[in-house]
Each structure stands twice: as structure tokens, then as C-alpha cells.
Amino acid sequence: MEVDRVDGRTPNQLRPLTCSCNVLNRAHGSARWSQGDTILLAAVYGPKAGTRKNGNPEKASIEVIWKPKTGQIGKEEKEYEMILERTLQSICLLTVNPNTTTSIILQVVNDDGAVSFLENYVMFKMTYLTKKVQLLPSAINAASAALLDAGIPLKHLAVAISCGLEESGSVLLDPTKLEEQKMKAFAYLVFPNSVASILPEASLQVEGELLEHGMITSVTHGVMLVDSYLHCLERGRSASAKMSDFLRRSLQSRVPNDLPKTG
Numbered sequence: 217m218e219v220d221r222v223d224g225r226t227p228n229q230l231r232p233l234t235c236s237c238n239v240l241n242r243a244h245g246s247a248r249w250s251q252g253d254t255i256l257l258a259a260v261y262g263p264k265a266g267t268r269k270n271g272n273p274e275k276a277s278i279e280v281i282w283k284p285k286t287g288q289i290g291k292e293e294k295e296y297e298m299i300l301e302r303t304l305q306s307i308c309l310l311t312v313n314p315n316t317t318t319s320i321i322l323q324v325v326n327d328d329g330a331v332s333f334l335e336n337y338v339m340f341k342m343t344y345l346t347k348k349v350q351l352l353p354s355a356i357n358a359a360s361a362a363l364l365d366a367g368i369p370l371k372h373l374a375v376a377i378s379c380g381l382e383e384s385g386s387v388l389l390d391p392t393k394l395e396e397q398k399m400k401a402f403a404y405l406v407f408p409n410s411v412a413s414i415l416p417e418a419s420l421q422v423e424g425e426l427l428e429h430g431m432i433t434s435v436t437h438g439v440m441l442v443d444s445y446l447h448c449l450e451r452g453r454s455a456s457a458k459m460s461d462f463l464r465r466s467l468q469s470r471v472p473n474d475l476p477k478t479g
Contacts, residue, residue: 222394223252228451230390230459235357235466237365245366248325249358252392255325256354258362263316275310277317280359285324296352303356303406303433309369318368322355327393352435353378353390356406357459364467373409373463374432375456378402379448381440387447389455401438403448407431407456409463 225231231252240246245260263276271277280300282293304320353376360373380391380399388395396402408430436445 221388223392227386227388228455230455231392233459233462235361235463237361237467243362243366245362245364245368247358247361247365249354249361251354251357251390253326254351254354256351256358257323257325258355258358259321259323260318260359260362260366260368261321262318262366263313263368264318265316267315268317271317273315276308276313276315278305278308278310279317279319280304281319281321282355283321283323285327296355299352299433299435300355300359303374304359304363306432307360307371307374307408308363309371312369318363318366320359320362322359324351327351352376353404353406357463361463361467371408373460374406375409375459375463376404376406376433377452377455377459378404379451381438381444381448385444387444387451389451399438401440401444402436403440403445403452404433404435405431405449405452405456406433407453409460 221227223231231254232250234248234250236248238246239248239257240259243259243261247258249256249258267273267275267277268279278301280297282289282296282300284293300320300322308318356374356376360370360375363370364373378390379402380388380395381401381403382388382398383400388399391399391402431449440448
């Protein structure tokens with residue numbers, strides 16, 4: 217059943233996307249990501265010599281610093297940083313620049329949904345419980361673009377999508393903050409970049425396995441039957457292909473000739 221949305225979108229339509237790179241002069245890489253009225257800035261600094269405390273010196277470390285639009289960082293923002301760090305670590309080639317740290321700063325400029333009040337964070341067969349996760353899809357997309365702009369060696373990009381489940385059972389892609397208030401459940405999904413990749417062809421495989429059907433992160437909140445989750449997964453995967461194409465067109469000129477770019 218088709219659902220009328222206040223902003224005129226179809227149920228499987230994303231909000232308008234824009235992505236600009238190299239927007240901050242002092243950063244090694246940067247990106248501005250907007251999705252409707254949700255806007256984030258991502259800045260990458262590094263790689264710098266030395267790993268973080270308790271880090272593995274044989275690998276590179278990824279550090280994420282979250283800056284809210286207003287106020288001080290709290291427990292919830294620390295959870296955002298944890299999820300982002302684990303997601304971004306999974307797309308970086310950590311053995312290329314061992315014993316270094318790359319810092320990613322994410323500044324919230326404006327927030328209009330995607331996604332609030334999420335639980336049951338699942339990654340790599342490990343489960344974390346979180347009270348509230350906001351802005352993560354746009355934050356991950358912004359961070360991926362900024363890492364590419366900085367020339368950080370990547371296995372692939374991360375493409376983040378959110379879905380909302382209405383009481384009627386209808387699935388809406390990329391809900392706004394107003395739509396979120398009417399949802400009974402959410403699914404938030406992160407996929408590796410599709411085959412229509414902006415990265416070199418060899419990057420479409422990691423250890424010989426194709427990435428087009430994989431998933432990096434899954435988050436759900438609320439009561440959602442398996443069939444509803446699979447519906448969200450189908451919608452999300454289809455949307456991720458469209459977003460990957462958008463990234464390819466937006467970022468293709470930013471692919472470095474040699475991967476590392478340090479400053």
C-alpha cells in the first residue's frame with residue numbers, strides 16, 4: 217500500500233542528497249553531507265604517528281570525536297562515537313599505516329531525523345544496547361566521504377540507510393523527524409559500497425569475497441517481525457545502490473592516484 221508523505225516522497229524515496237568534499241582548509245580531508253534538512257560536517261586529521269592507548273601498534277587506529285549542534289557531549293554522544301569507530305574501522309585498511317591514528321571529527325550542523333531512539337546495535341555478531349542513536353546514517357556517509365578525501369586506504373565505503381515501520385506495516389525509507397514520531401519500529405542499516413564503486417576495481421573484494429551482498433551494521437528499535445525486517449533490508453539494499461551511485465558521481469574526482477595522503 218502506497219503511503220502519502222508530507223514532503224511528497226514515495227515510501228522508497230530518499231530525501232535530497234548533497235555531498236561536498238575538501239570544504240575545510242586545515243583538515244587532511246573533509247566533507248559536508250546533507251540529507252534533506254539534516255546536515256553534518258566531517259573532518260579527518262592524520263594518519264599521525266602513534267596508536268591510541270591500548271591500541272595495536274601493528275595496525276592503524278581510528279578515533280571519532282562527536283560534536284553536537286549545541287551543548288556538551290554526554291553518554292549518548294559517547295555511544296555514537298563507539299558505533300562510528302567500529303563501523304569506520306571495518307572499512308579502513310588498518311594494516312597499511314601501522315602504529316598511526318586517524319582522527320575524524322563530526323560536527324552536527326542541523327538535525328531532521330534518521331534515526332532517533334534506536335536500540336539493539338548489532339555488528340559483526342556482537343550486540344550492544346543503546347538508548348538513543350541520532351544522525352548516524354548521515355554521519356557515517358559524511359565520514360566515509362571525508363576519509364576518501366583524505367586519501368585514507370579503504371576496503372570500500374560505508375553506505376548508511378534508515379527505514380521506519382508504520383503501524384500499518386508500511387516501510388518508509390529515510391524518515392523525517394516528524395515521521396519518526398509516528399513509527400512503531402526502525403531499522404538502520406549500513407552496507408558496503410555497491411559494485412558501481414568509485415574505488416578501484418580491486419577494492420570491490422576483500423580477501424577474495426565480493427561485497428555487494430554484505431552488511432556492515434544493523435540497528436533495530438521497537439517491535440518488528442522477521443518479515444518486516446526483511447522488507448526493510450530489501451528496501452535498504454535497493455536504496456544503498458542508488459546512494460552508492462550518488463557517491464560515485466559526487467566523489468569520483470576525489471579518488472587519489474596514490475592512496476595515502478598525509479599532511
